[in-house]
Amino acid sequence: MSKDNKPIGPSQRMLRVGELVRHALAAIFARGDVEDDALRGSVITVPEVRMTPDLKIANAYIMPLGGMHAEEIVAALNRHRKFIRGRVAPQINMKFAPEMRFYVDDTFEEAGRIDSLLRSDRVQRDLDGDEDESQD
Structure with a gap:
């Protein structure tokens, strides 16, 4: 606990929603729903998704298998983040789907x-x- 009795670190809700988004992203990447030359043939893992306290932004940390071309893959995912958000929304059962931001893990x-x-x-x-x- 901090000095003003607020918990330090992510809340249970932030962790739970982050895990839902992580699973949804992993399924989308496994199916190959996102079509981009930079992603072709890449196996992408999603080790962690960190949610902002208001649950409006999902910071997804990704790593391609072998770590090859990670920056290019992150750039491609960020180009398609609105499409990905639309695919994630029905899977997480929330009123609003969070904005997606991708980073190299x-x-x-x-x-x-x-x-x-x-x-x-x-x-x-x-x-x-x-x-x-x-x-x-």
Whole structure:
């Protein structure tokens, strides 16, 4: 809780709607409903959809399988976002369909960067130093 007793982070409703939108997007991409040369032959995953507190904007983080041409695919999806919104609307059963915004999901890249840092010689040396001190 924050100082003014408001919850920190997304609400349950934001998480629930984000998950509904994520499933709808995954189904649309699996069926190949969006026709664009940049998307042809691409398998697109949707690891996360973050909703704004008013549920009017869905920020969808996507990653093509293998990570190839991610920026081009995001640009293509953003070009077709009104069409995609129209396909998502009937699947999520809400009064208003959220506006779609697509971004490249960099969580795998960030996790890899953190993993390589943890495996670095400098960190390993520090960890080995801690073990020596604990044996004293």
